[in-house]
Amino acid sequence: MPEIFIDNKRYEYEEPGKVLQFMLDHGLDLPFFCYHPSLSIPANCRQCVVKAGMPVFDRDKGAYEIDEDGNRKIRYFPKLMTACSLDLADGMVIHTHHTDDLVKQAQADNLEFILINHPLDCPICDQAGECPLQILTYKYGPEGSRFEHKKVHKPKAIQLGPRVILDAERCINCTRCTRFTEEISKTNQLSIISRGDKNYPMTAEGEEFDDPYSLNTVDICPVGALTSADFRFKARVWEMNQTPSIDVSNGKGCNTYIWTRDNLVMRITPRFNEAVNDHWMPDAGRLSYREYNENRISKPHIRLNAGNQVKSSWNNAELTFREELEKRSADKIQVIGSPHASVEDNYVLKSSFEKLGVQNFSFVPHVIPGAGDDLLLTDDQAPNTNGVRALGYAATESGKLKKLIDSKKPSMIVILNDDLMGRTDAPPELFEDTFVVYLGTNHNETSKHADLVIPVTSAAEHAASYVNVDGRIQRTFPAKETLYTNRRLNLEMSMGRLDHYGTKFDNWVSDANRIDCIPAWEFFVRISPDSDRPDWQSSRDILDQISGEVPLFRDVSYERMDDENGIQLKLEQDSEVNTV
Numbered sequence: 001m002p003e004i005f006i007d008n009k010r011y012e013y014e015e016p017g018k019v020l021q022f023m024l025d026h027g028l029d030l031p032f033f034c035y036h037p038s039l040s041i042p043a044n045c046r047q048c049v050v051k052a053g054m055p056v057f058d059r060d061k062g063a064y065e066i067d068e069d070g071n072r073k074i075r076y077f078p079k080l081m082t083a084c085s086l087d088l089a090d091g092m093v094i095h096t097h098h099t100d101d102l103v104k105q106a107q108a109d110n111l112e113f114i115l116i117n118h119p120l121d122c123p124i125c126d127q128a129g130e131c132p133l134q135i136l137t138y139k140y141g142p143e144g145s146r147f148e149h150k151k152v153h154k155p156k157a158i159q160l161g162p163r164v165i166l167d168a169e170r171c172i173n174c175t176r177c178t179r180f181t182e183e184i185s186k187t188n189q190l191s192i193i194s195r196g197d198k199n200y201p202m203t204a205e206g207e208e209f210d211d212p213y214s215l216n217t218v219d220i221c222p223v224g225a226l227t228s229a230d231f232r233f234k235a236r237v238w239e240m241n242q243t244p245s246i247d248v249s250n251g252k253g254c255n256t257y258i259w260t261r262d263n264l265v266m267r268i269t270p271r272f273n274e275a276v277n278d279h280w281m282p283d284a285g286r287l288s289y290r291e292y293n294e295n296r297i298s299k300p301h302i303r304l305n306a307g308n309q310v311k312s313s314w315n316n317a318e319l320t321f322r323e324e325l326e327k328r329s330a331d332k333i334q335v336i337g338s339p340h341a342s343v344e345d346n347y348v349l350k351s352s353f354e355k356l357g358v359q360n361f362s363f364v365p366h367v368i369p370g371a372g373d374d375l376l377l378t379d380d381q382a383p384n385t386n387g388v389r390a391l392g393y394a395a396t397e398s399g400k401l402k403k404l405i406d407s408k409k410p411s412m413i414v415i416l417n418d419d420l421m422g423r424t425d426a427p428p429e430l431f432e433d434t435f436v437v438y439l440g441t442n443h444n445e446t447s448k449h450a451d452l453v454i455p456v457t458s459a460a461e462h463a464a465s466y467v468n469v470d471g472r473i474q475r476t477f478p479a480k481e482t483l484y485t486n487r488r489l490n491l492e493m494s495m496g497r498l499d500h501y502g503t504k505f506d507n508w509v510s511d512a513n514r515i516d517c518i519p520a521w522e523f524f525v526r527i528s529p530d531s532d533r534p535d536w537q538s539s540r541d542i543l544d545q546i547s548g549e550v551p552l553f554r555d556v557s558y559e560r561m562d563d564e565n566g567i568q569l570k571l572e573q574d575s576e577v578n579t580v
């Protein structure tokens with residue numbers, strides 16, 4: 001097998017590749033800025049330099065030349081090489097800063113050079129705490145600066161587009177952002193303008209950077225030159241908890257991190273998953289963080305005889321629900337599941353009503369033809385259409401819900417987290433003589449016209465699974481607390497710096513942002529008769545039950561999803577949602 005020697009240690013490799021990526025894969029550290037594993041390699045930052053050489057091969061003898069110490073003679077390249085663009089070669093010898101002073105000096109000099117005009121505004125920069133320039137300068141940089149002249153000031157806070165702001169003087173011209181728009185989103189909206197110490201990325205005259213994936217450039221900008229207009233100055237990275245999750249704003253289920261502080265979602269960023277979204281996600285998915293914070297339904301609501309909705313207690317809500325159920329026969333009840341809700345919640349909704357003899361189960365796919373693209377946006381606007389379908393709900397097109405209700409004339413409709421009155425052809429008047437129960441996360445047309453509103457946890461507040469448009473089941477973790485959960489007691493919840501070290505005097509810690517809601521499945525456990533109450537303690541128990549009952553989910557578990565980064569299910573051909 002071909003071999004390579006890095007800092008006097010031998011490694012073998014099978015596949016061709018570049019030295020930097022090989023080192024990163026083996027946990028070896030080497031500083032770099034412009035390299036990104038999913039972009040082309042311009043090798044323009046020069047930070048990843050190494051000393052490289054090849055053994056001298058004597059063709060006549062058919063063997064490597066040997067020096068007086070009995071080692072292979074190495075012929076080093078005349079100059080230091082950029083490891084990001086250097087191909088692995090059999091017998092190659094690499095020296096990094098660990099074993100070569102010239103490399104060490106070159107790295108420090110290069111950092112000094114990059115920092116010539118970079119403003120040292122780390123205390124107010126959004127990137128502070130996760131800035132490679134800050135970290136690498138600390139690790140590899142010079143002690144101070146020898147530059148006495150004034151820094152070149154470039155434009156500050158230029159609104160490049162609706163979502164991205166540029167502080168040009170922080171830019172180190174790595175070209176990651178321009179390569180992203182050329183190679184990944186393919187809008188070509190950014191290019192570097194000007195020369196020398198005056199250059200920075202810009203849009204064409206009169207154009208704006210409105211690429212639907214524009215915020216990915218903020219993630220990959222290694223310094224704080226590109227910032228999110230929305231998130232700028234809002235929070236520091238060390239104040240937030242970072243929880244793995246998935247994007248539930250469309251059918252792709254991009255893997256994400258949810259960043260929370262004081263029970264508010266501050267931002268959503270992509271999490272690498274080669275099988276789903278690589279390093280990227282659409283801007284729309286990031287901006288959906290607002291739905292976790294704003295306009296939330298907190299506390300049950302009941303409509304009084306006078307027609308007004310008032311806040312109510314959980315006891316009263318449960319009692320009302322039971323009473324309304326008892327008033328009517330099973331054939332008068334219509335249950336509408338939701339592609340926006342999890343597999344677990346849809347399963348519990350259906351199984352609870354099946355026990356009562358109800359047979360009318362449907363859901364309305366949320367598909368907008370033409371909304372998708374070839375990258376990560378899908379026509380399907382919901383994260384779990386395939387999951388609901390697999391549980392046996394009949395699909396009703398959004399333009400045919402009115403017909404369904406007209407024909408079945410139910411006297412009670414139970415709707416799980418989906419704004420059907422807002423997005424389908426079924427207007428609120430259609431439901432006037434029907435008792436509508438809405439289990440939802442946010443206020444909308446449907447919650448406004450419901451007779452009983454049960455607030456349920458959002459994808460940021462519960463552990464639950466969703467099947468994406470490609471049939472991959474993936475799950476969320478609770479990222480923010482509700483009124484009834486506690487980060488320290490819930491083992492699924494990650495703990496951050498504030499949880500460990502925060503005190504009651506930290507003014508950003510309060511109970512104000514905790515929503516009074518419970519998981520939808522828990523509501524159905526609460527209203528089950530004592531004699532027939534399932535003993536689920538968590539959504540994990542529910543998925544275990546589903547995996548034993550529903551063929552598509554056989555052998556699926558949270559452990560497997562965690563270990564395998566989601567599980568690809570075998571969808572039946574006709575169960576897939578057409579997202580073309």
Ligand code: SF4
Nearest residue numbers: 171172174175177221
């Ligand atoms: S703005 Fe950021 S990503 Fe773009 S070239 Fe400058 S440093 Fe690189």
Ligand code: FES
Nearest residue numbers: 032043045046084
């Ligand atoms: S990472 Fe190699 S030159 Fe920039």
